[in-house]
Amino acid sequence: MLENAWIIPTLPAVAFVAIVFFGKRSPGKGAFVGIAAVGASFVASCVAAGQWIQRVDNATGKSEGLAAFTKGVVSAGGAHAVQPVTESITWWQNGSIKFGVGTFVDGLTVMMVVVVTLISLLVQIYSTAYMRGDRRYTWYFAALSLFTASMLTLVVASNTIQLLVGWELVGVCSFMLIGHWWEEPANSRAAIKAFLTTRTGDIGLMIGIIILFFTVGSFGIGATNLYATSGHAQHAFLLAAAVCLLVAIIGKSGQFPLHTWLPDAMAGPTPVSALIHAATMVVAGVFLGARLYPVFFNGFSIGHGGVNAMALVGGVTIIIGAALAFVQTDIKKVLAYSTISQLGYMVMALGVGAWSAAVFHLFTHAFFKALLFLGAGSVSHAAGHSFDMREMGGLRKKMPITFWTFVIGSLALAGIFPLAGFWSKDEILVNAGKNGYTAFLVVGLIGAFLTAAYMTRVVYLTFFGEYRGHEHPHESERAITIPLVILGALSVGAGLVNAAPLGLEKIKDWVQPQVAFPHLNNAAFDYPKAILSVSIALAAIVIAGYYWLRRDELRAFRGLTERNALARSGYQFLVNKYYLDYLYEDIIVDGIRGAVARASYWVNQHVIDGVVNGLGSGSTRIARYTYDVIDQRVVDGAANGIALETDRAGAEVRGFQSGHVQRYALVLFGGVGLLSLALFLINIH
């Protein structure tokens, strides 16, 4: 399966085509085809993962005489290093240089394909219940399949162009799915916002790829990483490429200041949100960071310590996102801002040299964030399709499975021992501290506090107190609860993969590349720091719980802000999302669409076209003058009534009569003819 990894993205891609053309007539109206394909893809991914693990385990001990992993590139990284498996066929060419399309399989790839296919599978199963009776049920499953296929294409990409293809396809799929209910203008607006914002970041991706291509001489992932770690890389170009690619990550992974599309993207169906936030779309940015890590590591000189753009962006995003999560009344928007904040952790981790911690957090976050979104969907499915927490409350007795799994997801997100989020977040913090990024360690701890607090608020408002809505909430059906339970189990257990005190460091062993990769020292588990971060999170839960328990539920949304001017203005600042949406939508976008576009068009119609029309009418006037004055009066002398015809012509260009075309043609061709005759004659002599 390592050599035939192309099968993994191809299966859902074929499912997409099949559902589009035959879905309505197929069993389950397309859902079965989608589930079967992504299920098969999941199995294939697991097989690939198993083979990869075997390959790594075999290599520890004996040297493998593997073929060099890119053409003309000798293997590097020592005798025991496990090479990635690459396959490629010609895709396009320029002159005699051929560019391939293919697969690049290593530990990161297999981890990603397993996560992506697993989450996609659960989301599709969940959707059979959640989306039942939808207007475009079949199309929805087609789009989900394409979404998964695109993300898998990106993950297995052997070169940066292929990565760009997957990247953009992921974007277009999320456009389609966010705008799934396009009858509502707000939904299509959110979809366009998502597409345009991420595409703004894609400028960075395109330029970054181009810089890398001309610097490295190849689009290949392996070749690029090898070049970046080779020691003779041109640092200025690596830095430029890293900055450009970071812009792409900012756009795709919802980092400050391009995070504004992500909360609006909640307009899509909830399972789609789960998919976007956990497995496809937003993690693509972090994946890019992990995939081309040598470029960032050496471009930003991460190894030398000191603040760099990547760590800074991630750190700022942690706080910015978490703060906004407090003022939301929509449960999905809380989760959206939470994703922004958690992605901030991953980007920051990459920025402080904690590669395996970043990837580990991506891994665990996928499970608990999917769980939380699907849980929120279950709540809304049961309680009248509302996501407004003001209409929830007291649901813990009515939907126990949803409640318990949601609590597990929240605790995992808050980083409570021994759930999945604890292990990965702790590793980020420890490594930040160890690599000399103490400031970012503090940022991470503040983020941990905020995370635990806002999740307590969500859990309290949704599940505790009295029910405030007007429906009859009930537990959801099995197609919804089973994925919740599976994800709940993974949110508990997934952290053990890299639980250092237990001697498990599988992310480092299996996932972290052994060739063309910077030398990283992973920090050892640090009990005091672990205890500190858990204590902070617990304290946040206690404080937040106390704060909300003391009040009757509805006042929780007003609280402090009504009594204190400073708190109120801070609250307003948050409610208005730092006024970034105002800046982007009202000033930049409306400015370009309105004033700038209108001005350009005015110039077009009045200046440029004015010259054209002026030339036209000017020459008509000259022609008329020639005819009226020179021809009719001077040459002919005796003017006659024929002039009436020309009087009508040419007052204005719009008044052109078609008969004049021939005259112009005659003049022009005549002139050209005379000129050529002259040249011809001159030449003969």
Add this chain to the structure above:
Amino acid sequence: MHWFDDWALTLAVFIPLVGLAAVLFIPRAHEQAIKTTALVASLATLAVGVGILADFNYSQGGKLQFIVDKSWIPLIKARYHMGVDGISLPLLILSMLMVVLCIIYSWNHFPEPHNPKAFLALILLLAVGMNGTFVAQDLILFFVFFEIVLLPMFFMIGVWGGPNRQYAAIKFFLFTLFGSALMLVSFLAIFFLSKHQTFQMPQLAQFGGSGIASGTQALVFGGLFLGFAIKVPMFPFHTWLPDAHTEAPTVGSVLLAAILLKLGAYGFIRIALPILPAAARAWAPWIGLLAVIAIIYGALCCLAQRDMKRLIAFSSVSHMGFVMLGIATLTSFGINAAVFGMVAHGLITGLLFFVAGSVQERYKTREMNRLGGLLTQAPKLGWILGFTVMASLGLPGLAGFWGEFPAILSAYNPAKLTQGLFNGDQLLTFRVYLVVAAIGTVLAAGYLLWMLQRVAFGAVKAEFENVHIHDVHVSEWIAWVPLLLLIVALGIYPNLIFHITHGAVSNVSKVFGG
């Protein structure tokens, strides 16, 4: 297949003319016979095209094939010299295909004042000119074909066009004629200045302007530039295009966008660059500048449009900017991208104009403020529009991407030019272009998605709520499916085009060291 080798191009160019003659002999009342004749003629032409595709030696894509070289007008040394290489082949096939699809689309859609006989005769005449331009290897022959195209399009706009058709038709005609006149002067200058006084393009390319003073070369290039740039059209010579497109009947718009605009860019690659390379090096930064201005400026004008068709017309200005940027780099990357971009733009924008025409036919308006909810009323038409919009904004995986991305890429490292614009730094100049062009892709996504939103999403407006809107007709399906398939196929496997073009492109670019 010697027989076919000798006759293929003559057939490709003149079968439409035979069809035209046949159509003229059929009485106007026999509409069915007229339509069938025209279709058969265009299909026969396409069959020749398929034959050429099958017989073409792809490993020798850089060499002219199917050459015909006969004496034509000995007095001025003009020869009946035709041939195809990897650059002309995709464009020739595109032209043949689009004519067939246009005739099929017209089958039940003849615009007012109807008259299929005249309409189809003009399309076939267009085909003669278009196919001829792509295969001509003699400057005079090229000029004749280049000019033949003008006439049918003039009448198509002027007779079958919208309310402002006369203005648009005359503007189109005069504007292009103005450029052609200067182009002809340049052709003559090339003839007299070249060593052996010849109009044969391959020979002239071999001379590569040797013996012509650089100042003279630059002037002669200027004439070619005007002729071709107006046709492309490049900023600021583009203003005829929105008017022509807005007024032209659907099929006219399709052919205008898909093929006619390509004649200009093809002229640059086939004639201007190889024959006057030194001048090309001097002009390149300026061409690049106009190209990136067109990308941004065209996109901004799109954003200001309320008329769907006019928006698509301005999008052509923007898209052809990418093509010209690729050409201006004088590199193989750029020129390959330009040829790919031309084919992709032909397929995609052709399809967009088809869809816009069908929308107009159904709603009797193209005013986007009045439209909405197309996906509800005619879901398939709506999806096709959505698909084409995605292709047009350069989505990877569809054809548009492969014209755009390599063109942007090529600007990173242009060929050795005479000078750049910013303190003469050509690398900096083109890297600025690169960034500007990349920003253009975001604007493209903006205007296209907003168009899609206004036309296809949302609820149906009250005035059309009770109007029956027919979803895609059979004739529309037949005309569009080949385009849809090609857009996907070329997007997924771009080497379908690149492996044809790369050899011939290398011949052009190697002069510039690329």
